[in-house]
Amino acid sequence: MRAGHPDGSLFPLATWRRLLTRSLRGGADYADPAGLEALRSAVARSAGLSRSVRASADDVIVTNGAQQGLDLVGRVLVEPGSVVAVEEPGYPPARLAFTALGARVVPVPVDGSGLVVEALPRQARLVYVTPSHQYPLGVPMSLPRRAALLDWAQRHGAAVVEDDYDSEFRYSERPLEPLQSLDRAGRVVYVGSFAKTLLPALRLGFLVAPASLRPALVAAKRLTDWHAEPAAQAALADFIDEGLLRRHVRTVTRVYATRHDLVTTAARGVLADRFTLVPSSAGLHVTLLAAPGLDVPGVVTRLRDAGVAVERLAGFYAAGGSTGEPPDGLVIGYGMITAADLPVALDLLDRASRPTG
Ligand SMILES: Cc1ncc(COP(=O)(O)O)c(C=O)c1O
Numbered sequence: 001m002r003a004g005h006p007d008g009s010l011f012p013l014a015t016w017r018r019l020l021t022r023s024l025r026g027g028a029d030y031a032d033p034a035g036l037e038a039l040r041s042a043v044a045r046s047a048g049l050s051r052s053v054r055a056s057a058d059d060v061i062v063t064n065g066a067q068q069g070l071d072l073v074g075r076v077l078v079e080p081g082s083v084v085a086v087e088e089p090g091y092p093p094a095r096l097a098f099t100a101l102g103a104r105v106v107p108v109p110v111d112g113s114g115l116v117v118e119a120l121p122r123q124a125r126l127v128y129v130t131p132s133h134q135y136p137l138g139v140p141m142s143l144p145r146r147a148a149l150l151d152w153a154q155r156h157g158a159a160v161v162e163d164d165y166d167s168e169f170r171y172s173e174r175p176l177e178p179l180q181s182l183d184r185a186g187r188v189v190y191v192g193s194f195a196k197t198l199l200p201a202l203r204l205g206f207l208v209a210p211a212s213l214r215p216a217l218v219a220a221k222r223l224t225d226w227h228a229e230p231a232a233q234a235a236l237a238d239f240i241d242e243g244l245l246r247r248h249v250r251t252v253t254r255v256y257a258t259r260h261d262l263v264t265t266a267a268r269g270v271l272a273d274r275f276t277l278v279p280s281s282a283g284l285h286v287t288l289l290a291a292p293g294l295d296v297p298g299v300v301t302r303l304r305d306a307g308v309a310v311e312r313l314a315g316f317y318a319a320g321g322s323t324g325e326p327p328d329g330l331v332i333g334y335g336m337i338t339a340a341d342l343p344v345a346l347d348l349l350d351r352a353s354r355p356t357g
Contacts, residue, residue, distance in 0.1 A: 062233060
């Protein structure tokens with residue numbers, strides 16, 4: 001039950017192979033560092049339809065996964081000692097990427113409405129958030145909070161990195177507008193990835209960046225690795241243009257919805273005396289907050305010994321935590337476990353977390 005990884009067996013391998021083979025006769029020269037025009041326009045259209053992102057092909061920069069997107073933004077905006085605000089709890093690879101570039105990363109708490117804007121450090125140059133589906137808690141950032149964050153960024157001259165890593169998978173209500181489309185001041189860099197909708201190993205993602213940052217981001221991409229692999233880019237452009245991505249997301253969302261239901265039903269039922277489910281209606285993981293006194297490390301170890309991997313919520317807090325003891329719990333991924341195997345794993349979780357003695 002690793003947190004948030006997709007099910008590799010659902011990947012349409014035969015179709016991908018066919019598209020990739022067709023694309024392999026590409027040119028011999030270096031390609032555009034911003035990405036193939038065909039892919040940039042396919043991404044702009046598809047992110048517009050599925051996520052209400054406002055973009056044309058010129059606004060898109062193709063990256064090797066979201067992680068490279070974060071690195072490029074950091075290379076352009078972070079100087080040694082720059083303050084970067086990151087959600088607490090948050091996505092450790094984001095924290096590490098900005099730290100590696102010399103930033104002073106400051107954890108900023110998240111409540112039931114998302115990042116607590118009043119707690120942002122005044123000097124923050126960059127604010128990293130996951131508003132569609134907070135990682136790892138799962139709460140969406142409320143609309144008033146989105147407005148407050150954009151207002152804060154404009155008043156403080158900061159940029160906002162909106163990591164929209166998994167919100168294609170939705171199980172109930174319509175998603176809120178992304179920060180990117182609410183932003184009127186050119187403050188938001190939107191980060192997208194195909195790691196969840198397709199496969200993490202493809203290493204394909206993208207940035208939608210305001211015009212003021214695009215030349216520097218493209219220059220950083222060129223300096224880093226020139227461009228993403230053209231055949232894979234062309235295959236993905238065809239995959240999107242032929243409607244296969246939409247169809248794939250529709251199909252796998254139904255598969256993941258069944259798994260999401262199994263986990264949330266157990267969390268609200270048999271596990272409810274030990275855990276509180278953080279409500280979440282998107283993505284490939286849910287978070288359960290542990291009741292005070294529950295031995296969470298013990299639960300994780302007992303599950304691991306039984307062959308079930310879950311992650312400890314405490315591991316998503318910056319070392320040393322900003323506000324005393326962080327709450328603990330479990331982050332449960334259901335991307336890599338079938339609906340047939342889930343009841344057994346949930347039963348093991350029930351037994352591993354029962355009081356002993
Ligand atoms: C918060 C978050 N952002 C981004 C990603 C995707 O990163 P990448 O595209 O680099 O694989 C993940 C994947 O697990 C994630 O959890």
